[in-house]
Amino acid sequence: MTWGWRKILALRDLLRPYMWKSIGNGNNTNVWSDTWCTACPIRAYVSPRTIANAGFNLQATVAELVDSNGHWRWPVAWFDLFPVLINIHAPVLHEAQDRLVWINSEGKAVHFSSWEVWNNIRHRENIVDWFNMVWFKQCIPRHSFNLWLVIRNKLKTQNRLTIWEAGSAMNLNLMCCPLCNHGKDSRDHLFFECFYSSEVWDSIKDMAGMGEVNGRWTDIMQWMTENSNMQQPANVTSRLVVSAASYFVWQERNARLFSRNQRTAMILVQDIINIVRMRLMTLKFKLGFLNRRFLEKWKIPARNLVIDPG
Structure with missing residues (x-):
C-alpha cells in the first residue's frame, strides 16, 4: 500500500x-x-x-x-x-x-x-485575542503564516536550538544573530530589537501609522491587539506592514545564515513597502478625506477609490 x-x-x-x-x-x-x-x-x-x-x-x-x-x-x-x-x-x-x-x-x-x-x-482551542491581527481577508497568506509562527514563537531561532540541545555546547555558544552579529537571534531580538531589524522597523512604522510604537515585540503585539479589529485602510495597512516586516526580516536572516547574501536595511524597507503597496492596489476604499491622504501617502492611484453607497 x-x-x-x-x-x-x-x-x-x-x-x-x-x-x-x-x-x-x-x-x-x-x-x-x-x-x-x-x-x-x-x-x-x-x-x-x-x-x-x-x-x-x-x-x-x-x-x-x-x-x-x-x-x-x-x-x-x-x-x-x-x-x-x-x-x-x-x-x-x-x-x-x-x-x-x-x-x-x-x-x-x-x-x-x-x-x-x-x-x-480538527483540534479546537479558544480564539486568541490576536486572531484578527494575523488572519484577515486582505492579508498576504505567506506573510500571515510566518507571523503566526512568530507570535507562537515557533520559528527555529538559535535560542530554541539550545532548548532542543542540537549540536555541541561549544557550537551553540558561538552562535550569534546573522543580522547584527550580537546576541542569539531569539524571537524578541529579531523582531525588532536587533540593530538591523530596528532600523527596518523605525523606517516603516510611520507608514503603518504606528510611529509611537517602539521595536519591542510585546509593545507591537499590544498595539495590534487593541487596533486590529477595525477595518479602516490604516488599520488594514498596519497589519500588512507588521506581517511583511516579520516575513522579510526572517527571510533576510536565513539568507545571511545559509547563503551569505545580504541586503541593506534600506533595501529591505523598500521591498516591504513595495509589496504592501502592491497588495493595497488590489483593494477598494471608500471615498473620504482621510482615505485620500492615505492613498497619497502610499502613492496609490485614485482609481482604487470607490464611492460609499451610503
Whole structure:
C-alpha cells in the first residue's frame, strides 16, 4: 500500500463516529458493525462469540434482525446481559435504500463536504485575542503564516536550538544573530530589537501609522491587539506592514545564515513597502478625506477609490 493510502486508512477510527447509516429498508446496513444509532456499534459490547452462539451471522443486516412485527429477533436474555440494548428501538423499515450520512459534532445530519469533515475532526482551542491581527481577508497568506509562527514563537531561532540541545555546547555558544552579529537571534531580538531589524522597523512604522510604537515585540503585539479589529485602510495597512516586516526580516536572516547574501536595511524597507503597496492596489476604499491622504501617502492611484453607497 502507498504511504498516502495508509494515512487515509489510519483516519478510520477518527471518522467512524461521524459516518452513520440512515436506515431505509435495512438491507445495506450491518446491524453489528455499522453506526446507525447513538448506541452503535453493537459489536462494541456484544462479542462475536455471543452473536454466533445466538445463531446470528456477523454479516447480518438490520432488516434480518427485525421481525415482521417490528421487534428485534435477538434473545430476550440479552436485555439483562446488555442493558444498553433496551434503549435501541427497532427502526421502522420502508422501501427506500439505506444511505450513508455525515453526522456533525452537534448530532445533526448535514451535507457532506471536506470543510464539514475538517470542521468536526480538527483540534479546537479558544480564539486568541490576536486572531484578527494575523488572519484577515486582505492579508498576504505567506506573510500571515510566518507571523503566526512568530507570535507562537515557533520559528527555529538559535535560542530554541539550545532548548532542543542540537549540536555541541561549544557550537551553540558561538552562535550569534546573522543580522547584527550580537546576541542569539531569539524571537524578541529579531523582531525588532536587533540593530538591523530596528532600523527596518523605525523606517516603516510611520507608514503603518504606528510611529509611537517602539521595536519591542510585546509593545507591537499590544498595539495590534487593541487596533486590529477595525477595518479602516490604516488599520488594514498596519497589519500588512507588521506581517511583511516579520516575513522579510526572517527571510533576510536565513539568507545571511545559509547563503551569505545580504541586503541593506534600506533595501529591505523598500521591498516591504513595495509589496504592501502592491497588495493595497488590489483593494477598494471608500471615498473620504482621510482615505485620500492615505492613498497619497502610499502613492496609490485614485482609481482604487470607490464611492460609499451610503
